[in-house]
Amino acid sequence: MLDTAIAEPESAEGRLRVTEFLTSVPAIGTTKMQRAMVELEIASSKRLGGLGKYQRQRLREFLSSREAVNRGRRSGQLIVLAGPTAVGKGTVSSYIRENYPNVLLSVSATTRPPRPGEIDGVSYYFVDDAEFDRLIADGELLEWATVHNAYRYGTPQAPIQAALDAGTSVLLEIDIQGARSVRASMPEAKLIFLLPPSWDELVRRLIGRGTEDSAEQQRRLETAKVELDAVGEFDHSVVNGSVPEAAREVVELMESRRSAPARQA
Numbered sequence: 001m002l003d004t005a006i007a008e009p010e011s012a013e014g015r016l017r018v019t020e021f022l023t024s025v026p027a028i029g030t031t032k033m034q035r036a037m038v039e040l041e042i043a044s045s046k047r048l049g050g051l052g053k054y055q056r057q058r059l060r061e062f063l064s065s066r067e068a069v070n071r072g073r074r075s076g077q078l079i080v081l082a083g084p085t086a087v088g089k090g091t092v093s094s095y096i097r098e099n100y101p102n103v104l105l106s107v108s109a110t111t112r113p114p115r116p117g118e119i120d121g122v123s124y125y126f127v128d129d130a131e132f133d134r135l136i137a138d139g140e141l142l143e144w145a146t147v148h149n150a151y152r153y154g155t156p157q158a159p160i161q162a163a164l165d166a167g168t169s170v171l172l173e174i175d176i177q178g179a180r181s182v183r184a185s186m187p188e189a190k191l192i193f194l195l196p197p198s199w200d201e202l203v204r205r206l207i208g209r210g211t212e213d214s215a216e217q218q219r220r221l222e223t224a225k226v227e228l229d230a231v232g233e234f235d236h237s238v239v240n241g242s243v244p245e246a247a248r249e250v251v252e253l254m255e256s257r258r259s260a261p262a263r264q265a
């Protein structure tokens with residue numbers, strides 16, 4: 001592809017933008033591509049056929065070093081666990097944290113105040129609005145979203161990239177908007193949807209938790225209805241009938257390298 005592009009700058013290959021070429025390489029998503037463009041000192045408007053001699057050389061070296069690394073070891077997988085509100089994502093991920101110490105769980109930043117028993121730096125990084133604005137402005141978040149029209153939540157990028165580069169898989173427990181953002185920026189991520197055993201059970205769990213007032217419960221139920229429809233966008237679904245069982249299924253999916261079944265439209 002690169003050879004044709006260089007020999008024939010006006011060909012389809014030659015006219016392909018370097019950014020598009022890089023994201024077509026397996027396991028290079030938008031984030032890795034952007035980092036590579038800076039490293040390679042190539043402007044994002046450049047097409048393959050228009051690269052200078054040294055840019056071509058750096059691009060070739062970059063691609064062959066990636067191949068060597070990929071032959072030597074597999075990079076970690078990014079796994080996203082999402083699902084409707086109150087389905088028990090937090091409980092399943094806490095169970096995984098306590099019972100599967102080898103699984104690395106990402107710690108999100110949030111502007112929500114801590115609930116009793118939550119520990120800063122373990123449950124979340126509890127930050128104020130100004131600090132959250134700074135995290136966004138400095139590009140430190142892989143994704144972020146305002147959840148239930150209330151507080152902001154975001155996934156710190158650096159620890160995830162470091163873990164993936166070291167070959168460690170990482171689990172993110174985030175909302176559905178966040179899962180969609182991750183899919184867009186890292187298409188290689190594996191998306192798991194946690195389902196309730198039934199709608200009635202979901203309602204029971206939401207009311208039973210008792211941490212939100214009734215207006216907030218109503219708002220979250222409305223959100224949950226819409227969220228359940230997103231299951232078709234995910235690679236796998238796991239029913240949260242029993243927490244240990246659901247946790248085991250999620251960990252097994254993390255460990256499996258099976259490619260995801262075809263996603264439904």
Ligand code: 5GP
Nearest residue numbers: 108144145147153154155173174175177178
């Ligand atoms: P809670 O306030 O109950 O801990 O979490 C509310 C929602 O925020 C849950 O659906 C949880 O999955 C989601 N959430 C937690 N961390 C993140 C994050 O980093 N990004 C996004 N998009 N959602 C998150």
